[in-house]
Amino acid sequence: MNHGPGLTHPPYPAGLVLAGRRVVVVGGGHVAARRLPAFLEAGAALTVVSPEVDPVVREAADRGDITLVERAYEPGDLAGAWYAMASTDRPAVNAAVLEEANAARVFCVRADDAPLGTAWTPAVGHVDETTVAVLSNRDPARSARTRDRLVAALRGDRRG
Numbered sequence: 001m002n003h004g005p006g007l008t009h010p011p012y013p014a015g016l017v018l019a020g021r022r023v024v025v026v027g028g029g030h031v032a033a034r035r036l037p038a039f040l041e042a043g044a045a046l047t048v049v050s051p052e053v054d055p056v057v058r059e060a061a062d063r064g065d066i067t068l069v070e071r072a073y074e075p076g077d078l079a080g081a082w083y084a085m086a087s088t089d090r091p092a093v094n095a096a097v098l099e100e101a102n103a104a105r106v107f108c109v110r111a112d113d114a115p116l117g118t119a120w121t122p123a124v125g126h127v128d129e130t131t132v133a134v135l136s137n138r139d140p141a142r143s144a145r146t147r148d149r150l151v152a153a154l155r156g157d158r159r160g
């Protein structure tokens, strides 16, 4: 099986139960904004560390849904986290975040260079009590299309 460049094994799928658990996202730009709703839906206690932020992140902070730390990443920011995401546009910063995560055995997505990270973000859909999550070996557009087809099929089942 081809697991994509840099991977010798496929990722192990897991449904993380994040409600009330500390999750730290370093880098609050477009990628963080796209993933923020799923973290909030899961009930994560989300902290975003970023000197500048996407409006979606700003609005979540203004609503009190997340904790926003408006500065550059500093070692120690992941303290107490169960899960982390390095999503800055600076590879060296993402590398430092991953290094801290690895030292603390915290699973961490690297948005710029996935094989270096310890977790990947699937394309997700919900239909009633069913959640589908699709990974396609770093082909996110294919994952999203597959997710859409699965969601449509499940909706069809519900109607049938």
Ligand SMILES: C[C@@]1(CC(=O)O)C2=NC(=C\c3[nH]c(c(CCC(=O)O)c3CC(=O)O)Cc3[nH]c(c(CC(=O)O)c3CCC(=O)O)/C=C3\N/C(=C\2)[C@@H](CCC(=O)O)[C@]3(C)CC(=O)O)/[C@H]1CCC(=O)O
Residues within 6 Å of the ligand: 034, 035, 109, 110, 111, 112, 113, 114, 115, 119, 120, 121, 122, 123, 124, 134, 135, 136, 137, 138, 139, 140, 141, 142, 143, 144
């Ligand atoms: C599925 C989805 C979920 C989500 O994000 O929630 C997702 N990426 C999505 C969108 C998207 N990704 C990219 C673009 C830019 C446009 C383009 O080029 O196509 C867009 C579109 C956009 O941004 O609009 C580029 C990109 N993605 C990754 C890299 C780095 C790399 O591969 O190493 C780069 C190159 C960065 C660069 O070089 O600049 C990496 C990852 N992206 C993943 C997930 C994980 C693999 C999942 C799998 O195996 O399929 C993985 C491996 C790890 C991770 O990040 O967790 C979501 C669909 C949302 C939806 O429609 O629901």
Ligand SMILES: NC(=O)c1ccc[n+]([C@@H]2O[C@H](COP(=O)([O-])OP(=O)(O)OC[C@H]3O[C@@H](n4cnc5c(N)ncnc54)[C@H](O)[C@@H]3O)[C@@H](O)[C@H]2O)c1
Residues within 6 Å of the ligand: 026, 027, 028, 029, 030, 031, 032, 049, 050, 051, 052, 053, 054, 071, 072, 073, 087, 088, 089, 090, 093, 110, 111, 112, 140
């Ligand atoms: N995984 C994916 O699906 C995906 C999709 C698109 C792009 N990317 C990659 O992910 C990275 C981020 O993409 P984006 O579109 O969100 O970028 P972006 O420019 O929108 O956001 C980057 C954010 O990082 C913050 N930042 C910069 N230095 C920082 C520091 N020292 N500490 C904390 N935060 C810092 C910036 O303030 C900004 O808010 C890029 O490297 C890009 O190549 C990944």
